[in-house]
Structure formats: structure tokens, C-alpha cells
Amino acid sequence: MSLKLTILGCHSATPRVNAHPTAQVLQIKNHHFLIDCGEGTQVQMRKYKISFAKIKHIFISHLHGDHYFGLIGLISTFGLLNREKELHVYGPKGLREIIELQMNFSQSRVGYPIVFHELNSLNSELIYEDKKVKVYTIPLKHRIYTNGFLFKEKPALRKLNIDAVEKFSEIETCDYYNIKKGKDFINKDGSIIKNIELTFPPPKTKSYAYCSDTAYYKRIIDIIKGVDMLYHESTFLSDRKELAKKTGHCTAYSAGKIAAKAHVKILLLGHYSNRYRDLSAFQKEAQKAFPPSILAVEGRTFEVG
């Protein structure tokens, strides 16, 4: 099973006609996770054919406007479209108050439940888990309380080697589930058929880490170690290293350094400052530290696996 990331916006600060603020949709194990929700996200979702109904979980990194000003509009639109399905919103403490205040003044309650999961821990924590996926926070270093998010597939069941299984007459269909879970099979006479004879290993699990906004921050390296894809902000190039430091942001080079130290497979750069016209310079700079660096592009889907 592959993992797909669609970029709806990958620019910093002020939205422009072809440069939208942060929002992305991660498809992982039948989930469609919306990550950040800058102004105009709902229009970008329509433009890039992201189904509104499939969004059940929204993750907000921090309360700077370019990461969440589109949320109240999206929540309202879900209501106008008569959504009934529960929506889960994960984000910093305060987000619930902001959304509810606006809903109260509009006097138009939405017809579906919104469950807010407000975050305030400074340590990485497990915030979502089901049979197939786990989501952890990645505490970041920015001007205000900010989290990245780590999305990990859980190991799937082992694959049945059907040719091998059929050789053993005592194994019945109802035994398959335990065998796929990795258990050995015990014949009636007490003899054991080793699981390894009956199954193939499961497909490799995939993982994705989202880190925006943040200064260069070594503490994340252990958390994101070895992920298949890392989205890491690179607001500036090294020509504005001091400005990056002052504003709690990263240069493309330091994003590359983090990616190299964490031994990730691919680095996806984004959150570009509007000061730069030629984005290819971001890739070149990051590649000095980490060659498999690529650029996030609005509307493009990146696939892993």
C-alpha cells in the first residue's frame, strides 16, 4: 500500500493567486488526513478534487494564520453540505475557543459533531491510533507553541503462502487469521509447523513526518528517524540565515541537514517565503546537505512506495 501526499499550499505568510498558504492531504491506509488549513484551503480542495466527505481528521500545527485561517470556512462549508460524520480536529489549545466563538456569533450550528483534541504537551505524544495507523506529535521550535506530526502505518498481517498452506490437510480456513498474525500451527499430534513455512513477510510499513513551522531543531531527529518522506519547512535560503533564526524558521540547507541526520528517504521542501521567485534555488541548497531533496509544488501529489 502506498502513501500519497497532495500539496494544496506550500507558501508562507500571505496568500497569493498562485501561492497558497500551508495545507496538504495525506492518504494513508484509507485515511485522508488534512494537515494544516490556510485561508483558501477549501477552494484548493475543490480545485484538486479532494473529497470533502473523506476528511475526518484535521491536524493543525500552530495558530499562525497561514496554517489555520481556512479552518472555520471549511467547518462551515461541511455544515452547509449537510455533513453528519464526526470531525476530529487536533491542534493547540485555543483553537476550539476560536472556532466556537465564530460559530456562536453566526448562530448557525453545524449538524455534525466536532471533537477537538487540544494539544499542549512539550513532548511527543500519540494522538491518534487505530488498527492500521498511529499519529504522533513532533514538538517543534517556533515563535509560538507548534507541533509537527508523524504518521506511521502499523505492520500489516503476514501474507499467506497459499501453496505451502494447502500441503497441510489439517489447516482450515478458520486458522488463516492466526497464521497471518504470525502464529505457528500445531497439528493434532502436537507437532509444530513453523509460521515461516506458511507465510511471507508483510509489506513494509510507510511513514511520513510533517515539520512546519520550525527553526533548526535537533530534538526532532530521533522522532523522525528513517521516515519514508519528511516535509520540512525551508522558509528562507542561507542568504537570510539571520532572518530565519530571528523568526523561528529554517533555511533550505538546515532542512537538508536535519534530513541527513535523521536518515530519512526523501526530503520535501516547502513553506517558501514570497521573497523568492526562483524556487529551484531551495532544492539546490538543500541538496548540498541531502541529495534526495525535492520541492513541494502546489497541486502535485507525491507518492511513497
Add this chain to the structure above:
Amino acid sequence: MSLKLTILGCHSATPRVNAHPTAQVLQIKNHHFLIDCGEGTQVQMRKYKISFAKIKHIFISHLHGDHYFGLIGLISTFGLLNREKELHVYGPKGLREIIELQMNFSQSRVGYPIVFHELNSLNSELIYEDKKVKVYTIPLKHRIYTNGFLFKEKPALRKLNIDAVEKFSEIETCDYYNIKKGKDFINKDGSIIKNIELTFPPPKTKSYAYCSDTAYYKRIIDIIKGVDMLYHESTFLSDRKELAKKTGHCTAYSAGKIAAKAHVKILLLGHYSNRYRDLSAFQKEAQKAFPPSILAVEGRTFEVG
């Protein structure tokens, strides 16, 4: 002096790629008044070349999201662009709390003063006045507290009839201002030169009324009587008359009726529901009651005078 209205968005409810929620800019006597500010307004302003720096007054009709969700983003962008000029925001009580709450959580104060003028009167009131322009509220009938806005030029000075003036040797340049204000000229011997001999009438004043959102509401007729242009919402066609009534909106036909009763010069229709594909039906329906009805179109500038 003409009056220019640029439509940035004229659709109701949910924003779409080519159907933005309400926002418009009125140019009147060197002012650029922004009226309502749905999500995406700042991008529409860039697209249609509206200078950010010229916006000093923003008028918000009511606290349904399609009329104000773009305001916090615009205010933040003004800050990022290092605006220093004061900004005046006129809107229902609650708007200040909503904006300030979000600014507090972002911990990034803007570097310019924002003056909120919170409205809660149920009667029409004068909310802005300078030497050349007056702005009044137009209380509307909607599901929540809502105002339209009436923009009126003040009469200009009379125009000097320079050929006539030069015939009278006692009149000096320093007398011109009083003559343009309409005063007669008194010669040293006490004889009077009537003002009408020395001046032409001033150019006719222009006026614009903005009414959205509202049900059919006779009380506005006296307030908007004779305006040069009336923007009146027409969310639905008559096929959905009951829905219009239930939701506090108007049909194109009833917008036309209001325009006819108020003897306005031109009716501009807008706030179209996304249910309709062919907008020309709105014009046809309104014209049954009021022939000079035209359609608001995104990105178009309408000129009066």
C-alpha cells in the same frame, strides 16, 4: 466625479474556484471602501489590482462567514506588509472579539492601529462622515443582526463662472471660496451681486446602497430612495420563494420590487446561490419588476456617473 464599484465576490455560502463569497470595493471621492470580506478576499484584491494601502475603512454587514471570514487574513497581511496607517472596521458587536482573540493566540500584534466601530443599533445611523462623504447603516432583516450601508457624496462647492466673475473688478481671488460656497458678493457701495450670476451649480452628488443579506424588507425603501446604484441580494429565483423566506433571503423578483419602489437608478443583483448555473435568469426575473436590473460579475467594475 464618478463612483466605481469593483466586485471581488458576489456568490453566497461556500467559496468555489470561480465563485467567491461577498466582497466589493467602492471608490467614492478618493476613498476605497471595502464592503464585506469573505474568505479569499485578499487574493481577489491582488487579482483585480486593488491597492492594499488605499483601504482605510472596512464595512462588515453581518457575522455569517461568507461575509467576513477573509477579514482576519487581510488584517494579518496588512501587518506583514508593515502597514502603519490606521484601519477602521465597522461591523456588528462581536467582530472585535473574534479578531482580537485570533491575534492574541498568534502572539503577533500588527504594527498599525485598528479602530473597531461596533454596531448594534436597529435604526439607521450615520457611522462615518468627512468633508465629502457620509456613510449610514441600513438595518436589514436577516437571520442574525445585519446592516447594509448607504454611501452618499456630500454636495460639492458651486463652480465659479469665471467669465462672469472677471467682469466685476472688486472681486478678488480670496473671495472665490465664499462665492463657491454660495454666498452673494457685496460691493464696497453695499450693492449685491447675486451668487447665481457668479456660479454654476455643483456636479450632482452620487450615492450607492449595499443591501446584503436580507429578506424582502420594506423598511429600507425610505433609506435608499433614489440612490444611483443599489446592490441588493438575490440569493434565489422565485422557484425557491419559500426557501428564501425561511432563510432570510430574497428572490431576484423581490429585489426588483424593492428597487422599483425606491426609485433607484440601477439595481445590481448578487449573492447568487450555488444551486443555479445560469445566472441570466436572475436578471430576467428582476427585470419583470424593475427593467434597469443588471448582474454583478466577479472582477467587473461598475461605474456610476
